[in-house]
Amino acid sequence: MATESLTLHPSGSKMPLLGFGTWKIPKDSAADVVYKAIEAGYRLFDCACDYGNEIQVGQGIKKAIADGLVTREELFITSKLWNTYHHKEHVPLAFNRTLTDLGLDYIDLYLIHFPISLKFVPFEERYPPEWGNMEQDPVPIHETWAAMESLVHSGKVKNIGVSNFTAVLLMDLLSYAKVKPAVLHIEVHPYLNNADLIKFAQSQGLQITGYSNFGPTSYVELGSPAAKNAVPLFKEENLSKIAAHHNKTVAQVILRWLVQDKIAVIPKSVNPVRLAQNADIFNFKLSTEEMDTINGMSIPLRLNDPGVYANIPIYA
Ligand code: NAD
Numbered sequence: 001m002a003t004e005s006l007t008l009h010p011s012g013s014k015m016p017l018l019g020f021g022t023w024k025i026p027k028d029s030a031a032d033v034v035y036k037a038i039e040a041g042y043r044l045f046d047c048a049c050d051y052g053n054e055i056q057v058g059q060g061i062k063k064a065i066a067d068g069l070v071t072r073e074e075l076f077i078t079s080k081l082w083n084t085y086h087h088k089e090h091v092p093l094a095f096n097r098t099l100t101d102l103g104l105d106y107i108d109l110y111l112i113h114f115p116i117s118l119k120f121v122p123f124e125e126r127y128p129p130e131w132g133n134m135e136q137d138p139v140p141i142h143e144t145w146a147a148m149e150s151l152v153h154s155g156k157v158k159n160i161g162v163s164n165f166t167a168v169l170l171m172d173l174l175s176y177a178k179v180k181p182a183v184l185h186i187e188v189h190p191y192l193n194n195a196d197l198i199k200f201a202q203s204q205g206l207q208i209t210g211y212s213n214f215g216p217t218s219y220v221e222l223g224s225p226a227a228k229n230a231v232p233l234f235k236e237e238n239l240s241k242i243a244a245h246h247n248k249t250v251a252q253v254i255l256r257w258l259v260q261d262k263i264a265v266i267p268k269s270v271n272p273v274r275l276a277q278n279a280d281i282f283n284f285k286l287s288t289e290e291m292d293t294i295n296g297m298s299i300p301l302r303l304n305d306p307g308v309y310a311n312i313p314i315y316a
Contacts, residue, residue, distance in 0.1 A: 003043070003282060006207045006264060008159050008182040013108060015159075015183070015207060016076055017259045018279060019044030021268030023051050024218075033270050034060025038069050040276050046211070046266040048080035048113060049098055049128050058102035077102065078109040078185075078209075080163060081148070084129045086117035086139040091147035097123065099156060109159045110151060111185050112144060115169050116312055134310050141169070142176055149179045161185060164304070164314065167200045174204055183207050188263060189215035190233060190254060190294050191301040198263065209264040212303060213254055218268070219303040227303055238297065242290050255281045257294045 005014040020042040025033055030053040034045060038060070047057050061077070064070050079102065085094035095110060119137040121129035151157040161183030162173065173181060184201040188194050188210025198208050212218050217234070219227035233239060239250045246253065251267070255278060258265045267278040286294075307313030 003041070003279075004259070006262060008109075008207055009205045010180060011159050011182065013076075013158050013182075015109070015209075015264060016044040017262070017264050018042065018255075018281065019046050019076070019078070019209070019264060019266040020275075021046045021211065021266040022053060022057050023048070023268060024221075025051070025053055025057075025268065025270060027053050027056050029270060030056035031060040031063065033275075035064050035069075036272055037275055038064040038075075040272075041279050042275075043070070043074055044076040044078065044264075044266070046078045046209075047098075047102065049082045049085075049094060050080065050113060050130065052128050054079070054098055054101035055103075058104065062103050072104070076108045077104060078111065079107050080111045080113035081144070082128060083114050083116045083118040084121045084132070086112075086137075086144045087120065088143050088147040090120055091144060092151065095151055095156070097127070106156050106158065108157075109161060109183060110148065110157045111161045111163045111183065112141070112148065112165075114164045114306065115141060115162070115166075115314055116306060116310075117144075131310050134312065136312070141173060145173060145177060149177075152179050159183065161206070164306075166315065167197050170201060170204065170206075180204075181206055183209055185209040185211060187212050187302060187304050188258065189213050190236070190239065190257070190297040191215045191230065191299050192303075193295055193298040193300070195295065195298070202262075207264065208262070209266060210258050211266055213258060213265050213267055214251065215301070216303060224303060224308075226301060226308075230301060236297070238293050242286065242293065245290075246284050246286075248284060249277060251278055252281050252284075253286070253294075256284065256286055257291060260286055260291065 117139040119135040159182040163185035216227035
C-alpha cells in the first residue's frame with residue numbers, strides 16, 4: 001500500500017498520513033481487527049486509555065510483529081493522557097499503565113486528550129475512569145506539559161502533543177513549552193473543516209491529525225441529536241458527485257481531501273472491506289475546484305463537544 005508521511009518537529013519522526021482509529025472497537029475483536037489492519041497496510045494506530053481496549057490492541061500488534069508482518073520500528077503508535085491524570089505525579093503513572101497495557105517499550109506520540117482536568121481516580125477504583133461524575137480538579141496545563149516533557153526525556157515517548165485544544169490554548173502552551181507540541185489532534189470533517197485553527201497550528205510548526213473524518217456517522221450510535229439531524233456525509237450530494245467522477249467512494253473522497261492538504265487521518269472500521277477501502281486513497285487526486293467545494297461545506301457542525309455531554313464548555 002502506498003502511503004505518505006509528515007515530519008514531526010522537533011524529533012524529525014515520520015508520522016504516516018494514514019492511520020487507524022481504535023475508539024469503540026470492542027475488546028473481544030480489537031486484537032483481530034488491529035492484526036487485519038496491519039495486514040492491510042496500516043502502520044499508525046490511534047489509541048487511548050479512554051478507549052478501554054489498549055491491552056487487546058497491544059495483543060494484535062504483538063502477534064503481527066511475532067508473525068513477521070511488520071517490525072516495531074515500522075509502526076507508529078499514538079496514545080493519550082486521560083483527563084483524570086493531569087497532576088504531575090499522575091502523568092507518568094497513567095503513561096506507564098498505557099505502555100504496559102500496549103505491551104510496548106516506547107510510544108511514538110503521547111497526547112493530552114482534552115484541556116480538561118478531572119479529579120484523580122485510582123486504577124483500582126475504575127480503569128479507564130471515563131468521564132465519571134465529571135468532578136473538575138483544575139491543574140494548570142504548564143504542570144501537565146512539564147510532566148509530558150519528562151516522558152520525552154525518559155526516552156519512552158518520541159513525540160508529545162495535544163488534542164482538542166483551541167488556538168488560544170496553543171498560543172499559551174507555545175509561550176513556555178521547552179519541548180514544543182509536535183501534533184494537534186482535532187475533529188475535522190467536511191461539516192467542520194477547522195480551517196483557521198489548522199492554519200495557525202501549521203504556521204507554528206505543528207502537524208495536524210483530523211479525527212472523526214466521517215462526521216456524524218460515529219456519533220449517531222452515541223445518540224447525538226446533532227449527528228442524527230445532519231445529512232449523513234455518505235449521502236451528501238456534492239461528495240457523491242465527486243466520488244462518482246473519480247470512481248471512488250465518498251469515504252475515500254473525504255480522506256483524500258484531508259491527506260491532500262497534509263492533514264493526517266485515522267478512520268475507524270471493523271469491516272475488512274471498508275478498512276481496505278479507506279487505505280486506498282493515494283492513487284487519485286482531487287482538483288482545486290473539488291477541494292474548494294468540500295472546504296465550502298463546513299457548517300460548522302461540531303460533534304465532539306464536552307460542553308454538550310459533560311457540561312464543560314471548552315469551545316464556548
Ligand atoms: P470515523 O469518522 O472514523 O467513523 C467511523 C464510522 O464510520 C464507523 O461507524 C464505521 O463503521 C464507519 N465507516 C468507516 N469506514 C467506512 C466506509 N468506508 N464506508 C462507510 N462507513 C464507514 O469515527 P471515529 O471513530 O469517531 O474517529 C476515528 C478515530 O479518531 C477514533 O477511532 C479515535 O481513534 C479518534 N478520535 C479521537 C478523539 C479525540 O478526542 N482525540 C475523538 C474521537 C475520535
